[in-house]
Amino acid sequence: MSPAARPFQLIVNGESVRVTAAPDTPLLYILRNDLALNGPKYGCGLGECGACAVLVGDRAVRSCTLPLADLNERAVTTLEGLGTAAAPHPVQAAFIAAQAAQCGYCLNGMIIATVALLRRDSSPSEGAIRQALRHHLCRCGTHMEILAAVRAAARSTSAETAS
Ligand code: FES
Ligand code: FES
Numbered sequence: 001m002s003p004a005a006r007p008f009q010l011i012v013n014g015e016s017v018r019v020t021a022a023p024d025t026p027l028l029y030i031l032r033n034d035l036a037l038n039g040p041k042y043g044c045g046l047g048e049c050g051a052c053a054v055l056v057g058d059r060a061v062r063s064c065t066l067p068l069a070d071l072n073e074r075a076v077t078t079l080e081g082l083g084t085a086a087a088p089h090p091v092q093a094a095f096i097a098a099q100a101a102q103c104g105y106c107l108n109g110m111i112i113a114t115v116a117l118l119r120r121d122s123s124p125s126e127g128a129i130r131q132a133l134r135h136h137l138c139r140c141g142t143h144m145e146i147l148a149a150v151r152a153a154a155r156s157t158s159a160e161t162a163s
Contacts, residue, residue: 008068013081023069028052030068031078039079039108050109050136054078060116079108091115091153098149102140109136114150123158
């Protein structure tokens with residue numbers, strides 16, 4: 001039997017929100033079903049595909065396997081919190097410029113993983129890029145365009161850091 005629902009105070013995309021749910025509820029369900037944040041996608045539900053990734057602090061985390069009770073008041077950023085259609089985050093802009101999508105289902109995870117990578121390493125090597133994305137699955141085979149987008153985002157982040 002699932003534990004009883006109780007209130008949780010979360011910080012999501014810079015805003016404080018209160019939700020009531022069982023402590024073992026996956027964060028992904030709260031984001032999508034309660035907060036209407038549909039950037040994170042439900043793919044495998046098992047922590048294997050990366051489609052549901054969000055930033056917890058500066059780390060990319062799979063929200064489908066993160067119980068609400070384990071958040072411990074750490075701030076969550078979803079795709080929606082990075083940028084907007086009118087003012088995309090530099091990583092989002094790089095993916096658009098590279099046309100790095102077919103169906104787009106994996107892109108939430110790819111972009112979140114890239115943002116996390118560039119926050120810890122503004123000038124990643126090719127190996128570091130591939131390492132960061134290695135457990136993010138793309139069934140459309142868009143890997144080459146995605147890698148090109150990540151390299152472009154890294155170049156612009158590195159240039160920005162240097163200036
Ligand atoms: S849906 Fe979370 S890793 Fe696949
Ligand atoms: S673009 Fe379709 S799964 Fe990656």
